[in-house]
Amino acid sequence: SQKIEQNSEALNIQEGKTATLTCNYTNYSPAYLQWYRQDPGRGPVFLLLIRENEKEKRKERLKVTFDTTLKQSLFHITASQPADSATYLCALTAWFYGNNRLAFGKGNQVVVIP
């Protein structure tokens, strides 16, 4: 069966350190992978998109890698700040009944400790 797996345990990290989150998938062959941030009680906000032929993408303090052989994406927040505390969702393209759309992971919470 198809799965998108993110760690269900919150990542507690000291301010200033690098937070690394993992997104593993099974039985998908995504052309694109996206990362979103979600704050409690709010809708997700798009952060980054990476294509299958890109190994790495950066945006300010964020870095995403995409390894189609390992079927894994890593999401890094460098120099983490308390304001980075949120849940981060990965999403990838999938075919469902003839339609190409996004499937989301359940998210991984990050808590940055001052």
Place this chain on the structure above:
Amino acid sequence: DVKVTQSSRYLVKRTGEKVFLECVQDMDHENMFWYRQDPGLGLRLIYFSYDVKMKEKGDIPEGYSVSREKKERFSLILESASTNQTSMYLCASSLGTSGGRYEQYFGPGTRLTVT
């Protein structure tokens, strides 16, 4: 900036009531989506629409219907609300028809409680 608005942030309805959730986007996006989000289950797609008057079922369409009469507006209808439809409902829109190539813009969500 793209803006997706939803008609209510919080809603309380009784079992059996017909419930309308409205979503409006202001960026002329073709695709619009309705999700529900529950603890431990993540985001699940209810319905989506890739054009006016067009709709496609998502993963959990049972008990729901949708309407898209205008490009900017996508409505979710609970025909007869039940307690298991208590959830956070999120609307989203995206520019393209090729799913995954374009990011989705989400509304603030409607927390619906059915008593």
